[in-house]
């Protein structure tokens with residue numbers, strides 16, 4: 045069977061699913077988990093089922109907004125900024141959704157949350173527009189589910205070395221262990237080979253980069269490091285792309301700064317809900333907030349590791365026009 049072909053009425057125990065999965069290349073990731081290569085990216089069994097559920101069952105609306113990213117590239121921040129932009133002026137500051145819940149509960153992932161168990165999830169929480177969703181899958185896999193609708197996709201990417209180190213800390217926190225060097229080293233190997241959830245990283249970024257060049261009306265390409273160095277400029281870009289630009293009055297009233305402050309790492313991290321809460325998938329909210337520094341990977345990667353990853357990056361991004 046063509047690995048891109050999706051069988052109808054597919055459930056995890058179905059023969060068709062078993063047949064699909066057995067036709068896919070497989071490999072082992074940094075924790076010894078079997079991953080399958082589907083549409084050029086790697087996923088575990090459950091995730092793959094969820095992606096197929098999503099591709100089959102999602103009914104897009106042209107007003108939908110989708111936040112896309114490689115894991116640990118700035119997803120939580122972008123979810124928060126998007127919610128804050130869309131919700132501005134609707135709430136008193138205490139009752140703001142971001143003060144009451146974690147961005148991941150406000151903006152669910154297709155493959156991790158909504159379609160994890162079914163191709164027809166309960167969408168009653170999404171009765172108003174625009175609906176905002178998230179995903180870690182690359183653009184071509186996402187587009188298959190969007191079925192030519194004109195949803196707006198916002199992608200955030202980040203230096204791969206900081207992504208790797210952030211992933212290492214996150215994974216260690218999930219496993220409730222100290223961040224051990226041995227795990228970093230095996231994650232590094234998996235990353236370089238491209239065998240990790242949604243990987244290879246470089247092809248993931250390139251899929252959205254090319255999409256943003258071809259369909260700039262529909263795909264906005266943001267960089268974590270730019271959000272850090274010029275937050276005002278990037279927030280205004282996001283607002284314009286989402287068709288909710290700041291008015292002159294809003295700019296004069298400090299609305300831009302208010303949103304940036306609300307969504308700052310320091311503010312979100314210190315909210316009670318993010319200190320004690322837990323997502324519906326069982327992840328402690330606090331694990332989504334760490335240092336948020338650019339270049340933190342320097343403190344953990346050896347010069348050899350940096351050199352190897354830089355060479356891969358140069359090789360993969362060469363000629364794409366994409367700059368680190």
Ligand SMILES: Nc1ncnc2c1ncn2[C@@H]1O[C@H](COP(=O)(O)OS(=O)(=O)O)[C@@H](OP(=O)(O)O)[C@H]1O
Nearest residue numbers: 115116117118119120121210308309333334335336
């Ligand atoms: N508001 C805000 N501002 C700036 N940076 C932030 C913010 N929220 C989270 N972070 C940092 O982003 C890293 C987590 O990445 P993701 O949010 O993509 O993780 S996830 O994929 O959703 O699990 C992780 O980066 P590291 O600190 O380098 O590990 C978080 O600290």
